[in-house]
Amino acid sequence: MIGRGGRVGPGFNWGLILPVVSGVLGSLALGMVVCALHAIAHDDGTRDSFLLPAAVLLPLSALGFLVARRTRTVPLRARDGFLAVTLAWLAAAAAGSAPFLLEGTLPRLVDGLFESMAGFTTTGSTLVDVDAAPESILLWRSLSQWLGGVGIVVLVVAIAPAAGLATQRIFHVETSGVTAERLTPRIADTAKIICSIYGGLTLVGFLAFWTAGMGPFDAINHILATISSGGFSTRGASIGAFDSVAVELVAMVFMVASGINFAFYWRALRGGPLWPQAAEVRAFLLILLGSTATVTASLLLADHPGGFGGGLRSAAFAVVSVGSGTGYLTDDFDQFNDYARAHLLLLMFIGGCAGSTSGGIKVVRAMLLSKTVGQELTRQLRPRAVQVLRTRGKVFSEEVRRAVLGFTVIYFLVAVAGTFAMLVAGLDLLSAATSASACLALLGTGLGEVGATENFQAIPEGAKVVLMFLMLAGRLEVLTVLVLLTPAFWRRNVA
C-alpha cells in the first residue's frame, strides 16, 4: 500500500531506510571489487563470482539513493531506525552470499546465507571447507567480517556523510552499550573517528602478523577477522595451523584489542578526562587474567600434556579467543575438562566491552548486574537505603539498571528459546545449548557436535535458519530485532 506523503507500508520513512540499505549494498559491491582484483591478480578463476554480483549491486545501490531522494521526507521516528538497520543487515547477508553460491563453494542457498551471516555478524561459524576453498573466497569471508565488525552502517555513515542519512536514528541502533555516547558533536565525525581507529588497528595488526611469520595473504585475512572479533581463518586448523607462539601472541593482543571499546582508544589517545570506559576496560582485562589463571590451573590439575608452559599457552589463548568472542583455536578446547569448558561458556556470555566488536551481554552489563545483586542483598538489611548504580567515576540512572536487567533477561530467554529450537531440530542437549548460545554471543564455536574441530555442516537446514536469526539478534543487541517481531511495531500510530 502506498501511503500518503510518499510512505509505503504502514507509514515507514523510506526516505531514511532506503539510503541506509543502498549505502550498505554499495560498500559490499566495493568489497567484491577488491576480491575480484585479487582473483584477477592470481587468476584463480573466481573473478566472475565477484564481478557479477557487484555489477548488480552498484546500480541497485545508486537506484536506491535516487528513489530515496525523490521520496518526501517525513519526521523521523525510532522504529524507522530499527527497521533501517535490520534491513541493512539482512540485505548485506543476502548480497554477501552471492560469491559462495556462484562459485559453488556452498551450492545450497541456506548454506550461502549462513556463511554470509556468520561473516557479517562476526560470529565466525563456518560451513566452508577452508583448506580447499580458493583464496579470493577466503578473502571475501575475512572482508565480510571486517565490514561487519565495526558495523556496516557505521562504516557507511563514516564514508558517505552526505548521503542524506538520518544518522542520529541509526547510529546507536547498531553500536552496543548501555548508554549512548558521542565523541564529537556530529555523529558522522564520531563514525569517522571510530573507523579510523579500526583501520589503524587493522594496519598495525597486519604488520604484526606478517612480522610474526605469516605470509602477507594469511596476515591480511587474519587481521581482518581478528580485529572484528570474527574468527574466520584461512586454515582449517585455525591459528593452531601455524604452531607459532609469536603468531598466537599477536592474535591474542589483537583479540583483546577487539574486545575494547573504540571510544576508549580515542580518549586514551587524546589524554582526555577520566575515561568513563576505563572501569569497564579494567574489568575486562581482569576477567581475562583471572580466567587464564583458573583455566590454566584446571588444565594442570587434569594433567595437561604440555606441562605448565603448554597448559598456560592453551588456556590463555582459549580464554582470550572466547572472551573476546573471536573463536580462533589452537588447542581444541572441547577436549578441556568440564570446569574449563563451563568457565569458557561464562566468558562467552559476558563478552567484551560495550562499543567493541565482540558479542555477549558486554562487560559493563555484567558489572552492573553483579552490583545490583550486591545492592539487593544490602536492601534486605537496610530497606530505606538509597542505592546508586555506579562504576568508578560514573553514575548510572535507575533506567539504566532496569534496562540492563531487562536486556539480560531477554538475552537469556532468547538463548533458551534458541536451544529449544535446536533440540527440536534433533541436536543433543549440549550441542543445542552451545550452538544457540555461541551464535547469539557471536562466538561461533560451541561444544559437542558443534565443537571446535567440527563445523556446522551437519546441522539441519531449518536449524541453520534459527542460528542465523540468533546471530543477527546477537549482533544488533537482541532488542532491535525482537522489536520488529512485535505487532505494535507494524501499527501506523507508533511513534
Add this chain to the structure above:
Amino acid sequence: MKVIVVGLGEVGLHVARTLSAERHSVTVLEKDPVRAESLQSELDALVVLGNGASPRFLKEQGAAEADLVVAVTASDESNVITALAAHQLGAGKTVARVRDPDYFGEDEGFSRDTLGIDFVIHPERATAEDLAEAIMLPGAVHVEYFGNGRVAVAECVVGTRSPLIGKALHERRAALPHQIVGLIRDTRIVAAEPGLRPRAGDHVIVAADREDIGSVVAHIAGHTRQVRDVVIFGGGRIGLPLARRLEAEGRFSITVMESQLERAREVAEVLRRATVLHEEGIGKDALLAHGVDQAGAFVAAAGDDRANLLAALNAKQLGAGLSLAVVSREEYTPLVDALHIDAGFSPRLVTAEAILRVVRGDNVEAIHLLLGGGELTDVTVDAGCRADGKSVRSAESIATTRVAAIVRRDRVLFPTDGETVQAGDRVITFNARRGTNAIAAAFDA
C-alpha cells in the same frame, strides 16, 4: 563606614544588624516589598526597595562611594552581578555569597580578578567545615585556627571525669602550654578568672598550639573517644559537603538521612561510601532504627531549624556521643543550650565573620563569632599603636579583651601578665561580648 547590603534574607539581616551595631552606615537593598516593609522597623539601617543586581540602581544608591558592598541574596548569579557592577562603579570592597563552586573554584584570585569579588563567602560550606573539625577533634564541639594556623582555639565540654572539676583554674596543672580564656555555663559566656571552678557540662574555651590542641582538649574533656560512626540528618547544602569532607578523611562510617527521595538520590550519587537513607522521620523510633544511639556523632543539618533541634535533642537523649545542630535563625539560638544539645552552628555567623573582618580594618586577620555571643579576633600589632610595647595586662585593658595567645615570629606564646605586646605580633584575643571597636583602636597605628 558606608556599607550597602544587597538581599535581606537571614544572612543579610544579620549582617545589617551586626554592622549597624558597630555604628556603620548601612543601606539595605531588597526586592521583596513585604520583607523590606516588615524589617525596616527592626533595623537601624535604610531599607530601599529595588533590585540590587541592577547597576543603575546600585549607582543611584551610592555604590560608587560605598566602602563595602555585600551581596547576599539567595541567587548566586544575582550576587555575582552585584559584585561585578559595584566593582566597576568603584566601590571599596565587595563581598558576595556564592554557593555554587563552579563560579569560583578553589582559587580566590580568580574570583577577584574575573568577577570583581574581594571575598567570596560560602556560609554553608564553611559551616560544614566547622562541623567536620568539631567531629574530628574528640571532646571539642568547635575549633578555630588563628595566626596562620599556628594557634587553635577550641570550645570543649568538661566531662564528668575531667581533672578540672572542682578546682579553681589557677590550681590546675597541665603538661602542655595552653590558655583557658572563657567559659560557657547555662547559656552565659564569661571570661575566665583564675578563681573560676569548672563543673561537668560547662564549655571551656581554650587556646593551644595547633600540635597540642588534641591532647589539651582530651585532658579538659576527660576522655579521648574518637568518633567513628557519624549520622548526618539532612543531605542539603550543609549535610552533603560535611559528608564529603568526612568521607575524604577515610576513617568515618557515615550515614546520611534525607527526607526527599530525589535529593537522597543526588546525595547517594555524589558520596562514594556513605550509606544514604531516604527517611522522613525525626522521631526517636526512626533515629533508633538507623543506629543513632550507637553513633559517635549526630549532626542535624537539615534546612529547618526546628526539625534540627528536635532531631538533635532526640539523638542526645538516645545516647549519641556528640549531638550538633545547625541553627540558622537567631531566635532559636538559646534553645541549643536549653535542650542540652552539645553545640549549635549557624551559617549566618560565618558571613558576619567575613564582613566584620573587612570593616574592622586591615590588621584584623580573622574573626570568629561564638553562637551564644562572644568573639575571637586575630589581629596584627602595628608599630606605634596604643598597645605596642605595653604589658599584656595593659593591652587587655586598652582593648577591653583577653589575650589568648601571641604568635611572635615562629613561636606561640601564652602570655603571663608580665609579657609585653610587640609590633608585628599576631594577637589572638577573646571577648565575652560582641561588637567592639576597641580592638582596632588598641592595635591599629
